[in-house]
Each structure stands twice: as structure tokens, then as C-alpha cells.
Amino acid sequence: MKLGIMVSEGPYTHQAADTAYNFAKAALEKGHEIYRVFFYHDGVNNGTGYTTPPQDDRNIVNRWSELAQQHNLDLVVCVAAAQRRGIVDADEQKRHGKSGNNLAPGFRISGLGQLVEAGIQCDRLVTFGD
Amino acid sequence: MDEMDMEEGGAVKKFMFVNRKAPYGTIYALEGLEVVLISAAFDQDVSLAFCDDGVYELKKGQDTKGIGVKNFSPTYRALEGYDIEKLYVEKESLEARGLTEDDLLVDVQVLSSAELGAMMAEQDVVISF
Numbered sequence: 001m002k003l004g005i006m007v008s009e010g011p012y013t014h015q016a017a018d019t020a021y022n023f024a025k026a027a028l029e030k031g032h033e034i035y036r037v038f039f040y041h042d043g044v045n046n047g048t049g050y051t052t053p054p055q056d057d058r059n060i061v062n063r064w065s066e067l068a069q070q071h072n073l074d075l076v077v078c079v080a081a082a083q084r085r086g087i088v089d090a091d092e093q094k095r096h097g098k099s100g101n102n103l104a105p106g107f108r109i110s111g112l113g114q115l116v117e118a119g120i121q122c123d124r125l126v127t128f129g130d
Numbered sequence: 131m132d133e134m135d136m137e138e139g140g141a142v143k144k145f146m147f148v149n150r151k152a153p154y155g156t157i158y159a160l161e162g163l164e165v166v167l168i169s170a171a172f173d174q175d176v177s178l179a180f181c182d183d184g185v186y187e188l189k190k191g192q193d194t195k196g197i198g199v200k201n202f203s204p205t206y207r208a209l210e211g212y213d214i215e216k217l218y219v220e221k222e223s224l225e226a227r228g229l230t231e232d233d234l235l236v237d238v239q240v241l242s243s244a245e246l247g248a249m250m251a252e253q254d255v256v257i258s259f
Contacts, residue, residue, distance in 0.1 A: 113168055
């Protein structure tokens, strides 16, 4: 089955971020295709590479990056939601004159059309949030 | 996008955006509305449902001066211009909050919880905010 995933809540604050990852991993292990993972609302915080949890805790951001690398996943962070919350890639950093960029490896920033497109293209769009 | 859909059989999917949160207090309603506006560009069969505190999103006379947040409720009036005309409001949610259809700033269809549930079951994609 071709699956789209939407993550609407931030890492560590909300279980949804963990559940989405566990779902994605399990779906891939079962042989399903993940067309795209779209991060929205506070979910965009799953894509900040500045995340530095205590060493004895899981690193939610790195986990996504690693899964993306292993399975060539398309991890998309909503541009408008990301800008509100201070998540920028190198291009956005330049455009907005910021002092750094923090988009984690394996993620890309794009628009909301990517979410709607996932709804159109996928057999199921599965959302994780409140 | 249109061409791609036609190549793949011209299927238009039924999208329902379910609005469950009060317009202010959290960002879900505002960011949800942003998705709805973008969806209009994809020529899909889009509808909106309002239930729980989401019915307050459509309340007339919103005044946000006191909280310093932009009043985005006029945008709901603009949905018609995007050809988004199917707005469903759950009857029980209105009643529980002492509201009637006359309190709302756009024309809607009021449905019972069961009717709205049946409508949801017909959708291809349901995204809730």
C-alpha cells in the first residue's frame, strides 16, 4: 500500500511524534511504500537538527534522518509552519538573513501543496496528532 | 497536477477537513484554514466539517483586539470564491454551546452527529485540525 503520513505534533512534547516514526518503520518493514511524511503545526520541530536530547534518551530527529537515508524517504517540513517556529534551511537562512540554519539531514522544506498531493497520490493518508 | 490526475484516470478525491478547535488559543484552526485554501488549487472535491469547539471558528462578531492576535474569521467568507462551498456543522456541537445557525458568519449545512459521521465515511481523505 502507498502511504502518506502527516505529523502534527512536536518531538518529546507529544507521543504522536514517536508513534508516527514507529508506524513508518513498521510499515516499511512490512513492505509498504511511504510516499511522503509531511510535518505540520509543531510537527515541524521533528526536523530541527539543533535538537540535543539527553544521551540516555532517544534522538527523535536523528531517527527520522536515519530512516530517510535507509529508505530514501521524502520528509517534508511545511515552509510556513517552519518559518513561524524558526526552522530554516541554508536557502531560507540567506533569504531571511538568519544567523544559522537548522534543517536536519534528510528533510526538505516545501509548501502545503505537498500535503494535499500526498492525499491525492496515496492509498491512505495517516495522521498523527491530537 | 490536473494533467497528472487525468493521466492516472482523472479521479477526483473527496477531501474533508475537520475543524475541532476554537479559533484562538491554539494555532490549529488558522493553520488548518491555510491547508484548506491550498487544497482549492488541486481541483478536488473539498468539504469542511466543524464540530466540538471548532464551531466557534464560524461565530459572527469575533473581536481579537484584546489578545493581540489577528482575526482571521473573514477568510471563511472568502471560501466561496475558492469554490469551497460544502460546509457542514455538527448540530450537537452548536446546541451544546448555545449557538444556532444564525450565529454563524457563513452559510452552512447543519447535520446531526450521525449524519456527519456518514459523510466522513464517504471521504477518501480526512484531515482534522
